[in-house]
Amino acid sequence: MTTAPPTMRAVRLPGGSRVEHVTVPVPEPGHGQVLLRVEASSICGSDIRAIYREHLGEGPEAYQGVVAGHEPCGQVVAVGPGCLRLAEGDRVVVYHIAGCGMCDECRRGYAVGCHSSFRAAHGWQRDGGHADYLLAEEESCILLPEALTFVDGALVSCGFGTAYEGLLRAEVSGRDRLLVTGLGPVGLATAMLGRAMGATTVIGLDPSVERVRLAEHLGLVDVGVSDPGTLADAVTESTGGLGCEVAVDCSGNASARETALRHTRAWGRCVYVGEGGTVTFAVSDLLIHKQIRLHGSWVTSVLHMEQLLEQLVRWDLHPEVVVTHRYRLDQADEAYRVADAGESGKVCIVWED
Ligand SMILES: [Zn+2]
Ligand SMILES: [Zn+2]
Secondary structure, eight states: OOOOOSEEEEEEEEETTEEEEEEEEOOOOOTTEEEEEEEEEEOOHHHIIIIISOOOOOGGGOOOSOOOOSOEEEEEEEEOTTOOSOOTTOEEEEOSEEOOSSSHHHHHTOGGGOOSTTOEEBTTTBOOSSBSEEEEEGGGEEEOOTTSOHHHHHHIIIIIHHHHHHHHHHTOOTTOEEEEEOOSHHHHHHHHHHHHTTOSEEEEEOSOHHHHHHHHHTTOOSEEESOGGGHHHHHHHHHTTSOEEEEEEOSOOHHHHHHHHHTEEEEEEEEEOSOSSOOOOOIIIIIITTTOEEEEOOSOOHHHHHHHHHHHHHHTOOGGGGEEEEEOGGGHHHHHHHHHHTOSSEEEEEOOO
C-alpha cells in the first residue's frame, strides 16, 4: 500500500491573473473513489478565459475556489471501498466532469451536460489536477494505454477529447478536406486527429504567426495561413474553388466562425467547438442555400475518450507533441503567464523529470 503524505502542494486561481500556492490535506478516497498521484496537468484555454484572468463563468463554468486544473492524468495510489475495476498502480486519464449518473446526459456518457446539483468538474467545482494528489470518481477514470505518456493522457482529458468529438460530429473521413480556424491547442489537436481520421488536406488559420509556424513545423497542416485576407486564395487553390468538405472553428472568434462557414463546401459540415462570444452570418447565402450541416460540440463522452486513447496507439500519435512549454507545479505562475499570452502551443505542468 502506497502511503500518501498528510499534506500536499496545490494551486488555486484567485482571479486577477494571479496564481496562489497553498498547502492542503491529501484527501482520502471515499466509496467508489480513487486517489491519484498527479503526473501531468495541462492548462486549457477555458482556464485562462473563465478563471485565471477573472472568474467569468456561471453554471458549469462557475469556478468555486477549488484546486485548479481540469486536465489531469496520474497513477492510482489508493482505492476506496466499492471500486470495481481500478487498482493501485493503474495509470489513468480523468474525464474531468463527474455527473449525477442518472440524467439523460449522464446516461449518454456526456456528464459535461449534466444539469443536476451533483455535477462537478475538476478544477471548477471540485479539486483539480494542479496538486500532488487528486481525488477522482472511479467511473470518471479511463485506463491510459501503456504506449501513451502521462502528458498524452492529460491532453486527451479535455482538449484532444473535445477535438475528437467535433470531428466525429462532422463524420470526417478520407473523402474530406478539412479547414481548422484557430490553431490553439484544440485547433492543433483537430488538425492532428482530422488527418488521422482521413482528411486528405488540412488547412489551418490563426492570426498568430507563431502558432501557424508550429502547426506547419509539426506537419499538422498542409497549408498554414496567418493573414485572413489570403485564406480564400489558399482554400481555392487547395480545393479547386469548391471549399472544404469539413470546417471546424476552434477559435470562438466571431469572424473566424463566419470564415469557417464561408469556406465550407456546399453540402459540407461545419462544427463550432471554440467557446464564448457570438457570431453573425448571412444565413441564406452561407448556410441554407449551401445545404450545410452546422454543429455545436461540447467536450466529449467518456466512451469516445476511451476510444480515442485506443486509436491514438494504433495511429502511433502522441498528443504531447503539441506541448511547447513544461513547468513544475512551483512554476505555475510562469506556466499561466505563457498560456495567457496565446502564442504558445500547449502548456503543461509535469511531475516527471
Ligand atoms: Zn478544457
Ligand atoms: Zn447527470
